[in-house]
Amino acid sequence: MSTDTPQAQATDAMGVGEEHLLLPAGLDPATTYDVVVNGDHVWSLTPAQDARGTREIAWPHAIQRHLVGRAEVVLREHLTGAERGRARHVFGGRDDVEVRIVDADGHALILDKWGQLIRPLSAESGSVIDELMEHTARLLDDLREKAGVPAFICYGTLLGAVRNGRLIGHDNDIDVAYLSEHPAPVDVVREGYRVERALRAAGWLVRRGSGVRLNVRLRLTDGSSRFIDVFTAHWVEGRLYIPSDTGFPMPREAILPLDNVELMGRKLPAPADPERLLAATYGEGWRVPDPSFRYETPRALTRRLGGWFGGLVSHRKHWDSFDSQQRHTVPKRPSAFARWVSNKHGSTRPIVDVGAGTGRDAIFFAAERSRQVFALDYVVSAVRSGQRIAQNRDLPIRWDLLNLYDTRDVLAYGARLSRLPVPPDVYARFLPHDLEPHGRENLWRLASMSLRRGGRLFLEFRTPEDRERPHVYGEHHRTYLEPADVVAEIEAAGGTVVHLVSGRPGMAKMREEDPAVCRIVARWSEHDADADTETQAAPQASSADRATGAGGSAATVTP
Numbered sequence: 001m002s003t004d005t006p007q008a009q010a011t012d013a014m015g016v017g018e019e020h021l022l023l024p025a026g027l028d029p030a031t032t033y034d035v036v037v038n039g040d041h042v043w044s045l046t047p048a049q050d051a052r053g054t055r056e057i058a059w060p061h062a063i064q065r066h067l068v069g070r071a072e073v074v075l076r077e078h079l080t081g082a083e084r085g086r087a088r089h090v091f092g093g094r095d096d097v098e099v100r101i102v103d104a105d106g107h108a109l110i111l112d113k114w115g116q117l118i119r120p121l122s123a124e125s126g127s128v129i130d131e132l133m134e135h136t137a138r139l140l141d142d143l144r145e146k147a148g149v150p151a152f153i154c155y156g157t158l159l160g161a162v163r164n165g166r167l168i169g170h171d172n173d174i175d176v177a178y179l180s181e182h183p184a185p186v187d188v189v190r191e192g193y194r195v196e197r198a199l200r201a202a203g204w205l206v207r208r209g210s211g212v213r214l215n216v217r218l219r220l221t222d223g224s225s226r227f228i229d230v231f232t233a234h235w236v237e238g239r240l241y242i243p244s245d246t247g248f249p250m251p252r253e254a255i256l257p258l259d260n261v262e263l264m265g266r267k268l269p270a271p272a273d274p275e276r277l278l279a280a281t282y283g284e285g286w287r288v289p290d291p292s293f294r295y296e297t298p299r300a301l302t303r304r305l306g307g308w309f310g311g312l313v314s315h316r317k318h319w320d321s322f323d324s325q326q327r328h329t330v331p332k333r334p335s336a337f338a339r340w341v342s343n344k345h346g347s348t349r350p351i352v353d354v355g356a357g358t359g360r361d362a363i364f365f366a367a368e369r370s371r372q373v374f375a376l377d378y379v380v381s382a383v384r385s386g387q388r389i390a391q392n393r394d395l396p397i398r399w400d401l402l403n404l405y406d407t408r409d410v411l412a413y414g415a416r417l418s419r420l421p422v423p424p425d426v427y428a429r430f431l432p433h434d435l436e437p438h439g440r441e442n443l444w445r446l447a448s449m450s451l452r453r454g455g456r457l458f459l460e461f462r463t464p465e466d467r468e469r470p471h472v473y474g475e476h477h478r479t480y481l482e483p484a485d486v487v488a489e490i491e492a493a494g495g496t497v498v499h500l501v502s503g504r505p506g507m508a509k510m511r512e513e514d515p516a517v518c519r520i521v522a523r524w525s526e527h528d529a530d531a532d533t534e535t536q537a538a539p540q541a542s543s544a545d546r547a548t549g550a551g552g553s554a555a556t557v558t559p
Helices: 126-145 155-164 185-201 274-282 299-309 316-329 336-344 360-369 380-392 407-418 437-450 483-492
Strands: 020-022 033-037 040-045 056-058 069-077 083-091 151-153 174-180 205-210 213-219 225-236 239-242 246-249 259-263 266-270 351-354 373-377 397-401 425-429 456-462 496-502 517-523 554-556
Touching (some): 126 151, 126 213, 151 155, 155 274, 246 299, 316 380, 336 360, 336 456, 360 425, 407 437
Parallel strands (some): 351 373, 351 425, 425 456
Antiparallel strands (some): 020 056, 033 040, 033 069, 151 174, 456 517, 496 517
């Protein structure tokens, strides 16, 4: 059987291939169909939206990673359950195993509208749903009583409540909104930070996605994680915006005064006219379930909301998914870069590990010299896992959430680090190339605020020579950085590069991957009492000299 062309016994029948699914002939292009693999509903599609005039449709990337083994694939209508096609295929030639699209704990996964595999609410027990609803009711109460803003369920949560009083089975989160009365977007954002502080004070674990979007993370008693999205609804010149997807004319009486709807046996606050809001959000066919629905946000609306409120979630879905699915595959031993920093620049001063990930280097620094470590990441599950490890092993590691795309967050944390009794070192391994320019700018800002009284910045990142090399974890967003460009950015932020090495093989080798990387040491203080001997003995060099580390060369300058 071909590895890339679906095979079928008849030309109008359904076929399954390694990379594509061949839809059966005669499907209604506007109807939603479920793709069922070995009995599990894993994906829903609409031919007009997903196949775009052809019968052949590629397996979504998130699902394709799981397609190893034998599989029976069934296509059925979502509403009626009527079967429209069935085919078998052995993926990867592995007839000895069965395809299972599940998480690490064996829970069934389904593709969401963002192309990510999620654990759907339909797979949860009644006790888990009850606990989730209890958290939702308490959060709505806290928004009203402690943050002082009227709050209600919205988006998919409201949709399920009005349709049949139940959560949508293929969803995986809860959506709520609070109403801001401010007419100017800048004041809406200012209020949003006040609301965030009130929720944190009430004990909620909150991270920010934009100026008007919060995400509340929950750890349920069965050990699973769920979240509640908190949107800000507000009017500007008669249009109701619930960023980051919708903005349409809507009279105040459609929202206020708030009413109640029943959801999973509970009365929860809802807009005064929920049907009107749902029709504006999803179209007049909102009553018909459609798990393949995706927002088509007009470009003008996207640009308007982006200009007003920004976005602070760059690439976060990738790293959320990586932490949940690949964390166990990351080596437990410290990286070669961490060992190099310890050997060449050993110190007992505090160290800030930015983008700490699984925490393997943070653990090394804390255990080796009993250094106080500040481990920072913007993935909530990574921070929680790190906190448990540090507590269980009694290590001096403080784990904190930090979003380098949120300048306000960076300024607040940088101010905290600047007041430490002993100035810290700042360490960022394999982070700069994963950041957008704004994120790197804030990394230099954090370093500048932390290192004005001493300490060093230690960087390791991928260079353009690494672009075509094999990567253990495949391809995702990476900006392969020229060392000279990074030097220029650091100097523009007031720093001085005192050591640079690039192009040497084996510096960051892991399994079959030997990436091309650059290592940089920089400072922001003229008087660093802990300057290392190697650096003190080195001759003065220019920025251009320091940036010529390709081909295995290195350069250092006196501090």
